[in-house]
Amino acid sequence: xxxxxxxxxxxxSIFEMIQERFCGWxxxxxxxxxxxxxxxxxxxxxxxLVIIDIQLPAFDGFxxxxxxxxxxxxxxxxxxxxxxxxxxxxAMQMGADDFVQKPFHMEVLLAKVQALLRRAYDxxxxxxxxxxxxxxxxxxxxxxxxxxxxxCELTKNELYxxxxxxxxxxxxxxxxxxxxxxxxxxxxxxxNTLTVNVNRLRMKLEEIGLEExxxxxxGLGYMAITL
Numbered sequence: 001x002x003x004x005x006x007x008x009x010x011x012x013s014i015f016e017m018i019q020e021r022f023c024g025w026x027x028x029x030x031x032x033x034x035x036x037x038x039x040x041x042x043x044x045x046x047x048x049l050v051i052i053d054i055q056l057p058a059f060d061g062f063x064x065x066x067x068x069x070x071x072x073x074x075x076x077x078x079x080x081x082x083x084x085x086x087x088x089x090x091a092m093q094m095g096a097d098d099f100v101q102k103p104f105h106m107e108v109l110l111a112k113v114q115a116l117l118r119r120a121y122d123x124x125x126x127x128x129x130x131x132x133x134x135x136x137x138x139x140x141x142x143x144x145x146x147x148x149x150x151x152c153e154l155t156k157n158e159l160y161x162x163x164x165x166x167x168x169x170x171x172x173x174x175x176x177x178x179x180x181x182x183x184x185x186x187x188x189x190x191x192n193t194l195t196v197n198v199n200r201l202r203m204k205l206e207e208i209g210l211e212e213x214x215x216x217x218x219g220l221g222y223m224a225i226t227l
Contacts, residue, residue, distance in 0.1 A: 002026045002027065002028040003026065003027050003028065003048045003049070003117060004028045004030060004045060004046070004047045004048055005022065005027055005028065005029050005030070005047055005048065005049045005050070005051060005113070006030055006031070006032070006041070006042060006045060006047035006049070006050045006051070007019070007029050007030070007031050007050075007051045008031065008032060008035075008038060008050065008051065008052045008053060008056065008061065008064060009031065009051070009052075009053045009079065010035065010053065010056055010057055011053070014102075015029075015031055017106070018051075018106070018109070021106050021110065022110065022113075025110065025114070027113070030045060030047070035056055035057040035058045035059075036057075036058045036059070038059075038064050038067075039064070039067050039068070039132070039137070040132055042068060042072075043071075043130045043131070043132045043137065044132075046130075047074065048074065048075075048117060048120075048121065049074060049075045049076075049077070049113060049116060049117060049120075050068060050074055050075070050076045050077070051076075051077045051078075051079050051113075052064055052065055052076060052077070052078055052079065052096075053078075053079055053080055054078060054080040054082050054087060054091075055080070055081075055082070061078060061080070061091075062090060062091070062094055065078070065091065065094045065095060065096055066094050066095075068095075069094060069095035070137075070146050070149075070151075071130060071137045071139055071146055072130075073120075074120075075097045075116040075117065075119075075120045076095065076096045076097055077096065077097060077098045077099070077100060077109075077112060077113065077116065078091045078096050078098070078099045078100065079100050079102065079104065079109070080099070080100075080101065080102060081101070081102040081103075082101075083101055087099075097116055098112050098116065100112060131166060133166060133169070133213075133224070133226075134210060134213055134226065134227045135147065135148075136208070136210055138162065138163075138166065140159065140163060143155075143156070143159045145162075145204075145205065145208065145210070146208075147208045147209050147210060148209070150207075150208035150209060151208060152204040152205065152207060152208050153204075154201065154204065155197075155200075157182065157193075157197045158197055158200060158201040158204070160181075160182065161178060161182070161194075161197055161198060161201055162201060162224070164177075164178060164181055165214065165222060165223070165224035166224050168224075169224050169225070169226060170223065170224070170225055170226055171223060172217050172220050172221050172222070172223045173221050173222055173223065174220060174221035175191065175194060175221050175222070176221075177221070178194060178221065178222070179191070179194055182194070198214065198216075198222060201214065202214050212225075213225055213227065
């Protein structure tokens with residue numbers, strides 16, 4: 001199985017050169033089709049490593065590095081023609097693992113990528129469980145929801161309720177269905193407990209800026225909506 005690398009690079013010639021060279025080493029290089037929606041693409045594709053240029057359309061590489069680091073420990077390499085020491089310092093402070101300056105030797109970049117992959121995946125779990133929702137990221141593995149610079153931590157019941165609602169997004173999920181699924185998962189709840197958990201979940205989401213994203217349909221149930 002090939003290792004997937006997300007290359008955030010708007011110079012097509014450089015992108016294709018790296019893609020072609022890495023292919024021979026079982027490294028699949030992919031790139032975002034829209035430079036304004038890099039995080040959406042990152043979450044869907046779940047790459048094992050990211051290479052980012054600094055100067056990009058819409059938002060610069062520092063912005064995307066910061067966004068990725070809020071939800072993932074995936075190895076990140078900056079690849080840039082900018083040679084000011086502060087660029088390198090800033091990249092490392094934002095959580096990058098390495099910095100390669102253009103023009104570069106392909107063998108050097110390849111060696112750095114392989115070394116980072118060995119270090120990162122000898123002792124970390126490759127599996128991520130992330131969902132993008134209304135510009136926020138739900139991290140089921142850590143029980144966290146992230147939106148911009150804010151985050152909230154959910155209890156097991158709150159997280160499970162949110163997962164059920166997001167599995168049927170923009171559709172009403174009845175209270176009976178929620179309680180049945182919670183009961184089947186050995187989370188013993190009654191009608192009052194469900195109300196308390198949904199209200200707490202809604203309050204936590206509102207505190208980080210996700211307002212009115214879980215709607216109560218009187219007499220029917222609840223619905224997670226797309227804004």
